[in-house]
Amino acid sequence: MPELPEVETVRDGLARWVVGRTVASVEVRHPRAVRRHLLGAADLGARLAGARITAASRRGKYLWLPLASAAETDSALVAHLGMSGQLLVRPADSPDERHLHVRIRFADVPPDGTGTELRFVDQRTFGGLMLDQLVPAVDRPDERLPAQVRHIARDPLDPHFDDAIFSARLRRRDSALKRALLDQSLISGVGNIYADESLWRARLHGERRGQTLRPAQVRELLTQVRAVLTESLRAGGTSFDALYVNVNGEGGYFERALNVYGREGEPCPRCGTAIRRLAFMNRSSFLCPNCQRRPRS
DNA sequence: ATCGGTCCCTGTGTGC
DNA sequence: TGCACACAGGGACCGA
Known part of the structure; x- marks a missing residue:
């Protein structure tokens, strides 16, 4: 569910509210929430206890909190929100949420x-959630990220995102443009909403093959991806319902600025043609059939 | 190395 | 009111 603007909003909240704090104890209430921590919930809790959170970092839709303690020096608590995950900073005496799976208590009560x-x-x-070792980034060894996150490409707002490499890789692909935008090892942070919004802004059909794009079209697409992510970030992200919220439980305001996503049947803001919904890749895609012409197959 | 399909879950809205 | 089905901001994994 959350894409770059939503995950970055959460990261910013973590930077404000939990960085610098020391973990006292961890309570895992649902083992599935830590299934990717292969050593198990007890190991996760034991290693987190006593560790100080030194930063709040993000790569694409992954978040992590680097740790410092006697035992944990090059490790981090890694989080992925999936479709419906939330990280909330809540008063200890507030009622448990229905789907509360992990509670982290701090020592500084x-x-x-x-x-x-x-x-x-x-x-x-x-x-x-999982604990993982921090390792050097492939392209910049002075930068560290969790080993499980190494395969994730930089996001287009990252100052070290390489436009030329992205363009070359995209234009080599025989896959649909939308699939490529959702491939986190090619470009990260873009999900179903912002892929559709970017394609609409760039007037490109999601089923176009990467190979058929001219360099100028790739540049335009990247420009529009950046624009929509930046605008959404400024609005605190997109909240269709209470599932996406920041660490304080508040939603974002970008939904009203969406041009096509979730707007089947409504007029295209550019030309007035009715927005269409297509089932594609087991997902919904929203587009303007006039502005975004289907490629000849 | 890529590509497309399938599966993992719970909850909500819709139509019969 | 009940039930079945479609669908939801993601991504790991598996054959071809």
Whole structure:
């Protein structure tokens, strides 16, 4: 569910509210939430206890909190929100959420005993937490990221995103443009909403093959991807319902700015043609059949 | 090395 | 009111 603007909004909240704090204890209430931590919930809890959170980082839709303690120096708590995951900073005495799967208590509880805790809540359980080692990034060895995140490409707002490499790889592909935009090892942070919005802005049909794009079209596409991600980030992301929220439980406001996503039957804001919904890749794609011409097959 | 399809879950809305 | 089905911001994995 959450894409770059939503995940970055969460990262920013973590940077404000949990960086610098020391973990006291971890309570795993649903084992599936830590299934990717192969050593199990007990190991995760034991290693997190006593560790100080030193930063809040992100690559694409992955988040991680680097740790510092006697035992954990090059490790991080890695989180992926999947379709419905939330990281919430909540008062310790606030009621448990229905799908609260992991609770992280901090050592710095004020005297009144009502400090905040970090909660991982996830209705559909596609997301999860794990501890992982930090390793050098492939392209910039001075930069570190969790080993499990190495295969994720940089996102288009990352200052070290390489436009030329992206263009070359995209134009070599025999796959549909939309599939390529959703491939996190090619470009990260873009999901179903922002792929559709970017393609509409660039007037490209999602079923166009990467190979058929001219370099100028790839540049235009990248420009529009960046524009829509930046605008959404400024609005705090897109919240169709209460599933995507920031760490304080608040939604974002970008839904009203969407041009095609979820707007089947409504007029295209550019030409007035009715927006169409296509089933594609087991997902919905929304597009303007006039502005985004289907490629000849 | 790529590509497309399938599966993992729970909840909500729709139509019969 | 109940039930069946489609669908939902993702991605790992598996054959071809």
